[in-house]
Amino acid sequence: MTSASNLPPVATNRPVLKKGDRGTNVRELQTLLYDYGAFALACIFGLPEALIDGDFGDDTEDTVKAFQRQVFLTVDGIVGNITWQALIRKAPINMPVLRRGSKGELVSRVQIRLIISGDYQGAIDGDFGVATEEAVKSLQRRNRSDVDGIIGNGTWILLSQIKEAECLP
Numbered sequence: 471m472t473s474a475s476n477l478p479p480v481a482t483n484r485p486v487l488k489k490g491d492r493g494t495n496v497r498e499l500q501t502l503l504y505d506y507g508a509f510a511l512a513c514i515f516g517l518p519e520a521l522i523d524g525d526f527g528d529d530t531e532d533t534v535k536a537f538q539r540q541v542f543l544t545v546d547g548i549v550g551n552i553t554w555q556a557l558i559r560k561a562p563i564n565m566p567v568l569r570r571g572s573k574g575e576l577v578s579r580v581q582i583r584l585i586i587s588g589d590y591q592g593a594i595d596g597d598f599g600v601a602t603e604e605a606v607k608s609l610q611r612r613n614r615s616d617v618d619g620i621i622g623n624g625t626w627i628l629l630s631q632i633k634e635a636e637c638l639p
Contacts, residue, residue, distance in 0.1 A: 484498075484554050487549040489528070492524055499526070501522055502557040508540070509533050534547050569620045569621070577598045580606075584629075589609045589612075590605035606620070615628060
């Protein structure tokens with residue numbers, strides 16, 4: 471598969487972070503997650519100080535996993551180079567181009583996101599068929615993007631902006 475991301479990699483020079491780590495790199499991670507809007511508690515309480523504490527605990531791990539899911543990365547709770555790049559860019563990284571005929575778990579994840587957006591009512595079957603293509607076109611049209619039914623870099627960004635859950639007022 472060809473890569474949809476035509477942007478050069480971001481030089482991160484940041485360490486791999488995981489649950490149990492502490493320090494300024496964790497604080498930077500938490501700040502990026504907060505800025506992205508990934509902390510569920512932040513939108514409820516509006517208190518970044520309570521969340522940006524430099525301690526990679528359960529809340530930070532859960533938030534990293536939510537972010538990884540949001541930008542279609544492997545969901546493991548570990549912040550490696552690709553997760554750092556996605557956080558810095560606030561967008562998916564190194565995603566394949568998907569089009570009619572594509573199959574697999576990533577297509578299923580796209581179908582779920584398209585159901586959430588209201589663009590797709592079909593089965594979550596991992597098969598990028600006509601219905602999925604039409605749903606992608608609908609999403610592209612609503613967002614005034616190039617309408618081609620193909621999931622390239624711009625459409626990956628649109629898909630990553632569809633939140634799986636929103637904060638309640």
